[in-house]
Amino acid sequence: MxxxxxxxxxxxxxxxxxxxxxxxxxxxxxxxxxxxxxxxxxxxxxxxxxxxxxxxxxxxxxxxxxxxxxxxxxxxxxxxxxxxxxxxxxxxxxxxxxxxxxxxxxxxxxxxxxxxxxxxxxxxxxxVGQVTVGECWRTGDVYGDESSLLCVFSRGDATLGLLALLDFTERGRVRDLVVIDAPIEVLTEMRAQAAEDAELVVLDKIEPADAHRLLVDGIAETDGMEEPEVGADYARFHAIALTWCRALPEPSASLEVEEWAPARREAAVDEFVAASGLEEREIARLLVDHGCETEPANPLRVGPEKLARFLEALLGGEYELEDEDALAPVVLAWAAWAGAREGLSEVAVAALVADVTEYLEEYLAEEPDEDEPNDYLDGTESPEEVLAVVERRRFAVPSLNTVIGDEELTDLDPGDPEQRRLLVIGEHPEYHESLADDSFDGEPRLHLALKTTLVDQLWDDSPEEVWPAALRLAERGLSRDEVLGELVAVLEGQLEETGEDRLDYDLDGYREALEQV
Structure with missing residues (x-):
C-alpha cells in the first residue's frame, strides 16, 4: 500500500x-x-x-x-x-x-x-557523521503490513530526510531506503494522506530511539537474506542510513520474543474455530504457523499483504492442503475474525475482506475448476455476511460453467437472473432437445420453472426461510439434488392459479411449510 x-x-x-x-x-x-x-x-x-x-x-x-x-x-x-x-x-x-x-x-x-x-x-x-536528529514520523496502513519511516537530520542550515520502507510481513525488514532533500514536504504529504483516508492510514510521531530500533533491526533482517528483493536505492543509501542511525539515541533493550509452543498455536486455532463456527482446522493452523514464522512478535496480526504472502506460500508449495475447497471460506473468516480481534474499524475490516477476496480470486485462478468467491458477491455484504453469502449462493449455483445441447457456456455471471437460469437448465440435459420445441410444456416445464425460482430464492435469500430449510435437509444426509427436489415439492404444494392464466404461490403458506421441513 x-x-x-x-x-x-x-x-x-x-x-x-x-x-x-x-x-x-x-x-x-x-x-x-x-x-x-x-x-x-x-x-x-x-x-x-x-x-x-x-x-x-x-x-x-x-x-x-x-x-x-x-x-x-x-x-x-x-x-x-x-x-x-x-x-x-x-x-x-x-x-x-x-x-x-x-x-x-x-x-x-x-x-x-x-x-x-x-x-x-x-x-x-x-x-562527518555529526548530525542533529530531528523529528521521526511513521505512516502506514492501519493493519500494520507496511509503513514508511521518515527521520529528519540536519547539519548547519541543511536538512535532509531518510525515508525507509518497512515490511512487517517479513519480520519488519527494510525494503528500500531513500535520502530526500525536502523532508518537510514529504511530512506534509503524509499528513494529507492520513487525513484523507483516516480509516485506513495512520500517521504517528515516534521516539528517535524507536526509529533507531526499526531501522537497524530492519536493515539487519534484509542484509541477512540470501537474495533480498530491495528497491533501487537501497544499496546506494545503505551506508549513510547506518551512519545516521548511530546519531539516533540507543533504544532500550528489546524484549526477547518467545516462540509460540504447539499448545499455544492450537489454542489460537480453537479460538478461531469457536468464533467462526467453521470446523476446518488445517488451514487455520497453517495461518497461525505462517504468522509465527513471518511475524513472531505478533503472529495473529492480520493485513491484506500478510494474507497475500500466505497465499503466495501456498502457490509456492511451502504448505500443502488436504482440502482446497475450504481455503476461501476459512481465509475470509480468518480475515474478519482476526481484524475484529485486533480492534480494526468496520471500514478497515470490510476493506481487508475485499482485498483478500481479490487475492483469493488470483489464487483460485490457478485452479480452473474453482469459481471465484467474488463471483458470488455484489459488494454490499458486510464482513460478517461474506462467508454465509458465499456458502448459500455456491449451494444455489455450484458452477459457473455448463453445457446446453452442443454449446459449452463458461464463466457465466450468476448474479444475472437470465444467466443463472441457463445454469439451472444445464443441470437437466434431459430437457435440452425439447426446450427448443414449442410443445415443451406440462410437468417438465413446471419443474424447470420451479427449480429456477427456488435457485433465485436461495441466491436472493428471499424468503429467508428457504436457506435454513435447505441446511436442515443437508444435515440429514441428503445430496444437493435431493435437497432441491424436496424444496421444489414444498414450493409446488403452495401453487395457486391466478386469473392471469399463470401460477403463483401463497407466500405465507410457503414460509410455514418451509419451517416444517
Whole structure:
C-alpha cells in the first residue's frame, strides 16, 4: 500500500564510471573524492561515500573479490598507499561512514598513515557523521503490513530526510531506503494522506530511539537474506542510513520474543474455530504457523499483504492442503475474525475482506475448476455476511460453467437472473432437445420453472426461510439434488392459479411449510 512515494525528490545519483578491475574501480573512487570542493556541502561527503560503498552490492569486476566488506578493506589499503588529498578525503569519510567496525578502524589507521606523510586532513573531517536528529514520523496502513519511516537530520542550515520502507510481513525488514532533500514536504504529504483516508492510514510521531530500533533491526533482517528483493536505492543509501542511525539515541533493550509452543498455536486455532463456527482446522493452523514464522512478535496480526504472502506460500508449495475447497471460506473468516480481534474499524475490516477476496480470486485462478468467491458477491455484504453469502449462493449455483445441447457456456455471471437460469437448465440435459420445441410444456416445464425460482430464492435469500430449510435437509444426509427436489415439492404444494392464466404461490403458506421441513 505504501511505496516510496517521495522518490521523485530523492538525492540525484552521481554517474559512476564503469570499472573493469579492482584497481580501476579504486582509482575512479579516489578521483571522485579528489573532486570534492575544499568546502563541500554539509552532506556531500557522506552521500558520496555511501554511493561508493553501495557499488559493492552488484559490482561485476575481474578478479576474485570476497564480498563487499573485503572490497572495502582493499580500497582502504589502496588509499593508504597514496600521497594525495583524494586519499585523505576518502579515508576521512570511511572512518565514519564505512559499514563495519573493522572497516572504520582500518580507515582511521590508514588516515593516520596518510596524514603522517604530510597530506593535510580535510577541514570537514570532524563533521562527518555529526548530525542533529530531528523529528521521526511513521505512516502506514492501519493493519500494520507496511509503513514508511521518515527521520529528519540536519547539519548547519541543511536538512535532509531518510525515508525507509518497512515490511512487517517479513519480520519488519527494510525494503528500500531513500535520502530526500525536502523532508518537510514529504511530512506534509503524509499528513494529507492520513487525513484523507483516516480509516485506513495512520500517521504517528515516534521516539528517535524507536526509529533507531526499526531501522537497524530492519536493515539487519534484509542484509541477512540470501537474495533480498530491495528497491533501487537501497544499496546506494545503505551506508549513510547506518551512519545516521548511530546519531539516533540507543533504544532500550528489546524484549526477547518467545516462540509460540504447539499448545499455544492450537489454542489460537480453537479460538478461531469457536468464533467462526467453521470446523476446518488445517488451514487455520497453517495461518497461525505462517504468522509465527513471518511475524513472531505478533503472529495473529492480520493485513491484506500478510494474507497475500500466505497465499503466495501456498502457490509456492511451502504448505500443502488436504482440502482446497475450504481455503476461501476459512481465509475470509480468518480475515474478519482476526481484524475484529485486533480492534480494526468496520471500514478497515470490510476493506481487508475485499482485498483478500481479490487475492483469493488470483489464487483460485490457478485452479480452473474453482469459481471465484467474488463471483458470488455484489459488494454490499458486510464482513460478517461474506462467508454465509458465499456458502448459500455456491449451494444455489455450484458452477459457473455448463453445457446446453452442443454449446459449452463458461464463466457465466450468476448474479444475472437470465444467466443463472441457463445454469439451472444445464443441470437437466434431459430437457435440452425439447426446450427448443414449442410443445415443451406440462410437468417438465413446471419443474424447470420451479427449480429456477427456488435457485433465485436461495441466491436472493428471499424468503429467508428457504436457506435454513435447505441446511436442515443437508444435515440429514441428503445430496444437493435431493435437497432441491424436496424444496421444489414444498414450493409446488403452495401453487395457486391466478386469473392471469399463470401460477403463483401463497407466500405465507410457503414460509410455514418451509419451517416444517
Amino acid at each position: 505504501f511505496g516510496m512515494s517521495p522518490v521523485s525528490r530523492a538525492r540525484k545519483k552521481n554517474p559512476q564510471p564503469a570499472a573493469h578491475s579492482v584497481n580501476g574501480l579504486f582509482k575512479d573512487v579516489l578521483r571522485d573524492f579528489s573532486g570534492l570542493a575544499a568546502e563541500p556541502g554539509p552532506f556531500d561527503v557522506e552521500l558520496l561515500a555511501s554511493e561508493v560503498l553501495g557499488q559493492w552490492w552488484d559490482l561485476a569486476i575481474e578478479g576474485d573479490a570476497e564480498g563487499g566488506e573485503q572490497l572495502g578493506l582493499e580500497l582502504i589499503a589502496f588509499a593508504q598507499r597514496k600521497i594525495t588529498p583524494g586519499a585523505a578525503a576518502l579515508l576521512a569519510a570511511l572512518k565514519v561512514v564505512a559499514e563495519t567496525e573493522e572497516e572504520r578502524t582500518a580507515a582511521a589507521d590508514a588516515l593516520g598513515v596518510v596524514l603522517g606523510r604530510g597530506i593535510p586532513e580535510p577541514e570537514w573531517a570532524a563533521s
